[in-house]
Amino acid sequence: MTKSLVRPADIYLRFLQLAEALRGLPSLPVLDPLEERILAFVAVNAQARDRLSVRDMMAKAEFGSPATVHSRLKSMREKGWLMLADTDDTRRKQVELTQAALLHFDKLSTCLVNAARG
Structure with missing residues (x-):
């Protein structure tokens, strides 16, 4: 019996x-798409230990x-969320x-690991 090949796109x-x-679980209120991008930006900067002020965020033209x-x-x-x-x-x-x-990102990480396992 051969194991079917899993494409990387299938994992994603x-x-x-x-x-x-x-999103269906009771937790924090839902974010709109721009808020999701802002949350990801703040999280990536926090991971890199970069400090972000409100002024820094307001200067980001990509957020409007x-x-x-x-x-x-x-x-x-x-x-x-923030x-x-x-x-x-x-x-x-x-x-x-x-x-x-942070707990939300932990849950997303678990989703990613589970998706990679198949």
């Missing part, structure tokens, strides 16, 4: 299915106008993931 598509199933970014950050804070931490300069706040957001 299985991951997408598993990740989509997470500063007003759009500011409103999305506010929305994501209200939904429980928090703002104080710095030495009280006028400047650092954007950080909440513990709930």
Whole structure:
């Protein structure tokens, strides 16, 4: 009996299915596509130990106008995905993931591992 070949695309598509199933679980409120991109950007920078301020985020043209970014950050804070931490300069706040957001990434990681296992 031969084992069927699994294409890399099949693994990725299985991951997408598993990740989509997470959306149905009771956890944090759903993010819109722009908020998902912002969350991923914050997470990648946190992983690299890069600090991001609200001003840094508002300067990212790929996320839209500063007003759009500011409103999305506010929305994501209200939904429980992000928090703002104080710095030495009280006028400047650092954007950080909440513990709930970190748990969400843990679940996505599990989905990826399970998809690769088949």
